[in-house]
Amino acid sequence: MEGIEDSALSMARKHTDSESAFYWFLGLMLIHGDGTKQDIEKGFSLIDRSAEMGDPHGQYLAGHFRHHGYFCEGDIAFALKWYERAAEKGSVKAQSSLIDIYLGSLPYTDYSRALYWTEKLASTGNAGAQFNLAIFYEKGIAASVDPGASYHWMKRAAENGHGIAQYRLSKFYLHGEHFPRDLEQARFWHSKAGEQGVTEAMAHGRSLPREMPSQWSPLQDNIG
Numbered sequence: 001m002e003g004i005e006d007s008a009l010s011m012a013r014k015h016t017d018s019e020s021a022f023y024w025f026l027g028l029m030l031i032h033g034d035g036t037k038q039d040i041e042k043g044f045s046l047i048d049r050s051a052e053m054g055d056p057h058g059q060y061l062a063g064h065f066r067h068h069g070y071f072c073e074g075d076i077a078f079a080l081k082w083y084e085r086a087a088e089k090g091s092v093k094a095q096s097s098l099i100d101i102y103l104g105s106l107p108y109t110d111y112s113r114a115l116y117w118t119e120k121l122a123s124t125g126n127a128g129a130q131f132n133l134a135i136f137y138e139k140g141i142a143a144s145v146d147p148g149a150s151y152h153w154m155k156r157a158a159e160n161g162h163g164i165a166q167y168r169l170s171k172f173y174l175h176g177e178h179f180p181r182d183l184e185q186a187r188f189w190h191s192k193a194g195e196q197g198v199t200e201a202m203a204h205g206r207s208l209p210r211e212m213p214s215q216w217s218p219l220q221d222n223i224g
Contacts, residue, residue, distance in 0.1 A: 001026075008036035020055035023047065028061070031071055040071050051082055059086035060094045067097060076101060076108055087117060095121045099132070111142035122153060130157035131165040147178035158189060163196030170201070 001009065004026070012026040023046045029035050030043030044065070050058025059082045065072055067079035080101060086094035095117045102114035115136055121129035134153035137146040151172060157165035170190035173182045193201035 003037075003039070003042070004030070005036050011035055018055070020050045020053040020058055023050035023053070024055060024058035024061055031065075044072065051085075054089075056086045056089040056091045056094070059083075059089075060091045060097075063094065063097065067101070076105055080108065087120070092121065092124065092126065096129075099129075115142040122156070125160060127157045127160035127162040127165070130154075130160065131162045131168075134165065134168075151178065158192070161196070163193050163198040163201075166190075166196060167193035167198045167201045 008026065008029055012022050012029060016022045016025050027043040027046035027050065030037075030039045030046065032038070032043075047058055047061050047065070051062040063079040063082035063086065064070070066075040067083070068074065080098070083094045083098045083101070087098055098117045099114050099121070101108050102110045102117070115133075118129050118133050118136060122133045130153045134150045134157060135141070136143055137150040137153065139145070151169075154165050154169050154172065158169045166189045170186045170188075170193060172178075173186035173189065175181070190201055
């Protein structure tokens, strides 16, 4: 390619296994001036070419730079277009970025779309998405309040190592608001959350009762 050192071309070919990946890899090198003379305009041109060819990471990158305004003027509408295409092909980074935009980037806030992509990401085993999905169902955000679904996803997130989910799950078991109380499970998940460094669990490590009172009320606990 004209104006690009042979060494940069060789490096890009060495680290990629398709033409579309070659373009986004080389585009990143040009944007950052990594191993070649910096050429931001040409770098974006190559990343966009990769995106147009259908490469999911190229599509993610096309969205990522415009979303955050890195080396260019920000353009969320442009970013959404490419994030959506990459997300449909399974890009976890694109799915996460879509959730961020749909949850809080006016005028693009769309809780229904945020829920849609959170469900997609949660189904892959992503603990953060599983925790967020539990909150959607707990609060009734873009969906009906569903304690059972909230518990299901909170437990999935906790089992996948999400510290805050472990702490919240311990409170679920302690309060027993929608299913039988279980002090043993409450202690277990409270301990797990403490091991993860969750501040509330560490600060209140001795607050769980040794025995379950006959008439336990959430107001009686002091773990948060």
